[in-house]
Amino acid sequence: MIELHEVTKRYGAATAVHRLTLTVRPGHVTGFLGPNGAGKSTTLRLILGLHRPTSGTVTVDGRPFRERSRGLRHVGALLDAADVHGGRTARAHLRALAASNRIPRARVDAVLGDVGLTSAARRRIGGFSLGMKQRLGIAAALLGDPPVLLFDEPFNGLDPEGVRWVRGLFRRLAAEGRxxxxxxxxxxxxxxxxDHFVVIGRGKLIAEQSLAEFAARGARAGVAVRTPDPVALTSLLTAQGGAVRPEGDALAVTGLTAAQVGELACAHRVPLHELLTRTASLEEAFMELTADSVDYPAGGPR
Structure with a gap:
């Protein structure tokens, strides 16, 4: 479990994280979202003890990570896949990490196999593609078989097969109680x-909720309905507190459920050709939620 309580991090006059309180629980894949400059990378570095908070506390399983002498046994992390010594082979890189954390050498070949790099174990990392470096970074995170894992942009450079593999890996790790x-x-x-999301903007917590709760925030969440008598149906729905707007040959309704729309139409003999509940896409919900936290929107000031 990762816990942050009233954490603030300042760099001179700039505040990267402001009074951030959140809990990342085991058994879930928790997505960490926010616009560029929101403080995500700073937060990850605070969790790993790479930066010290200006105020507040950060603990991993009840203790600051800096207090753990064999860190990879407790937390595995991938922050920057390109930040490795290009002259080393993949196996040599992992063996150095294993030795410094007193991890059995047998784990090196095991994790190379887990990430699909067995055939590249003797190749120098400088010749790796970005996707291969991502796999190597994931192998390093898994090396100590830790209960807590952090990943920053793990999908970068991966082909579709790699993306699907990473997706399944994260779900499996969470299912194991990590x-x-x-x-x-x-x-x-x-x-x-x-299946759970933490959203920050300008260093502050905006939302911490499940996937379904997060997606339901979007303005497009609601009901879509098609009827041969849109005028009558619009009048009925607005009288009951619904908001209705035309959308092509259908009506987009918010403020009422599909069941309520159907019952009103039936009671007043308004025929319906289509009725469905519609949820916003994750991207729509994210854009709407973080609209006030974007420092450099495309197109300039609005």
Whole structure:
């Protein structure tokens, strides 16, 4: 479990994280979302003890991570797949990490096999593609078989097979009871990977909720309905507090459930040709939720 309580991090006059309180629980893949500059990378570095908070507390399973002498046995992390010594082979890189953390050498070949790099174990990392470096970074995170795992943009550079593999890996790790915390800008992948979300903007917590709760925030969440008598149906729905707007040959309704729309139409003999509940996409919900936290929107000031 990862816990942050009233954490603030300042760099001179700039505040990267402001009074952030959140809990990342085991048994879930928790997606960590936010616009560029929101403080996500700083938060991950605070969890790993790479930066010290200006105020507040950060603990992993009840203790600051810096207090753990063999860190990879407690937390595995991938922050920057390119930040490795290009002159080493994949096996040599992992063996050095294993030795410094007193991890059995047998784990090296085991995790190379887990990530599909057995055939590349003797190749120098400098010749690896970005996708191969991502796999190596994941192998390093898994090396100590830790209960807590952090990943920053783990899908970058992966082909479709690799993306599907990572998605399944994260779900399996969570199903084993581990804490899995994943930061990514790929909203479509987060929708298929995470079951819980933490969203920050300008260093502050915006939302902490399940996938279903998060997606339901979008303005397009509601009911879509088609009828040969849109005027009559619009009048009925607005009288009951619903908001109705035309959308092509259908009506988009918010404020009422599909069941309520259907019952009103039936009671007043208004025929319906189509009635369905519609949820917003994760991307729509994210854009709406973080609209006030984007420092550099495309197109300039609005």
């Amino acid at each position: 804490t899995v915390f994943v930061s990514s800008h790929l909203m479509s992948e987060m929708a298929h990977t995470a």
